[in-house]
Amino acid sequence: MDFALTPRMKELKKRARAFVDEVLVPLELNCDENDGLTLEEEKKARRQALASGLFAPNMPVAYGGGGLSLLEQVLVEDELGRATNCLWAILWRPANVLLHSTETQRERYLLPYIRGEFRGCYAITEPGAGSDTSRLSTEARRDGEGFVVTGEKWFATGGDVAGFFMIVADVVDGERRLPTIFLVERDTPGFTVGRKPRFTHAVVYGHPELRLESVRVGPDAVLGGVGLGAELTRAWFREERVMVAARSLGASERALELFQAWARSDRPLGGRSPSIRRSSGCWPTRRRSWPQPGPRYKVAWEIESGLDVKEAHTKASMVKLYASEMAGRVCDRAVQIFGGRGYMRENAVERLWRDTRVDRIWEGTSEIQRLIIARGVRKRGVEGFTR
Numbered sequence: 001m002d003f004a005l006t007p008r009m010k011e012l013k014k015r016a017r018a019f020v021d022e023v024l025v026p027l028e029l030n031c032d033e034n035d036g037l038t039l040e041e042e043k044k045a046r047r048q049a050l051a052s053g054l055f056a057p058n059m060p061v062a063y064g065g066g067g068l069s070l071l072e073q074v075l076v077e078d079e080l081g082r083a084t085n086c087l088w089a090i091l092w093r094p095a096n097v098l099l100h101s102t103e104t105q106r107e108r109y110l111l112p113y114i115r116g117e118f119r120g121c122y123a124i125t126e127p128g129a130g131s132d133t134s135r136l137s138t139e140a141r142r143d144g145e146g147f148v149v150t151g152e153k154w155f156a157t158g159g160d161v162a163g164f165f166m167i168v169a170d171v172v173d174g175e176r177r178l179p180t181i182f183l184v185e186r187d188t189p190g191f192t193v194g195r196k197p198r199f200t201h202a203v204v205y206g207h208p209e210l211r212l213e214s215v216r217v218g219p220d221a222v223l224g225g226v227g228l229g230a231e232l233t234r235a236w237f238r239e240e241r242v243m244v245a246a247r248s249l250g251a252s253e254r255a256l257e258l259f260q261a262w263a264r265s266d267r268p269l270g271g272r273s274p275s276i277r278r279s280s281g282c283w284p285t286r287r288r289s290w291p292q293p294g295p296r297y298k299v300a301w302e303i304e305s306g307l308d309v310k311e312a313h314t315k316a317s318m319v320k321l322y323a324s325e326m327a328g329r330v331c332d333r334a335v336q337i338f339g340g341r342g343y344m345r346e347n348a349v350e351r352l353w354r355d356t357r358v359d360r361i362w363e364g365t366s367e368i369q370r371l372i373i374a375r376g377v378r379k380r381g382v383e384g385f386t387r
Helices: 006-035 039-051 071-080 096-100 104-115 229-261 273-277 294-304 307-343 348-360 367-378
Strands: 120-123 139-143 146-153 164-173 176-185 191-193 209-219
Touching: 006 039, 006 071, 006 348, 071 229, 071 294, 096 104, 096 367, 104 164, 146 164, 146 176, 164 209, 164 229, 176 209, 176 229, 229 294, 229 307, 229 348, 294 307, 307 348
Parallel strands: 120 164, 139 164
Antiparallel strands: 139 146, 146 209, 164 176, 191 209
């Protein structure tokens, strides 16, 4: 498959790059130094994101979204990954599970999300189970026609500002436990947005802890159907792991550009001449040494072309694992080449170094990705994953 960019794709990348350079990059230092943006800064940037035509890129045009293909979304995420402090999140990307909304749910939650009025938060991870939907402790017990939900969620990205939450809980049905997604509004009695821990990087939207103490919801709060929570969540992971890979590549390219410019500059370094610094073999200075785009483009295209779901799950893990691990190495090298300057938070490579660390953790750790890949290869053989 030839992945040469079409004129439309080139225009999308150009528009996304301009949005990053003109809107997000100027906010980076403020976001880092203040552990977030002011409400006014975030709202202004969100308005600019809406005006860019790239908002809600994964949602259908009929709903007001960008209507981009998965491959086109990857091209945009490549550019968004260049921004530090997760500022790319200002360009809201509703969870694909919301496409399973009923008409009423769509009007109440999804369409306002796409319009930028309020956002949602997908809450999966738990204190004792990580993001494994087969080991949930959050439970939903039937109560008449509705449910009573009790449990705790951690690392709920965007939960500090979200208007509603997609809570993954087990519906207890006799001996069976049926993972299910429930739509819970922020002001529902018994629902609490709790502690907002500070993490290695400073971000525009936080990752608070959520508590549900006998939260009552009606049957209309179920998203997609009882028992479909694990299946829908896996579909979300497949898509998001490819997007993590894209952003990792974008962060790596920015780090490479910054440290190459530094390495080639005429500023003295440790008493050595610039020519000696440029000729040093301890960093890549030629384009062929840079990370190549092929795998994430190919996997995005294959998934959208109807690749077997289980094979797609494995391949999404492969690109996420490769790209996130590679980004960690590239950004670490960038910091090293800048020396003390690279360790200053005002330097973008330092922020990229901190930011990319989490890419080996969220949407499934590198260890989880390796397990998924090993299982996929064991069941389907090597050939399908080496083409």
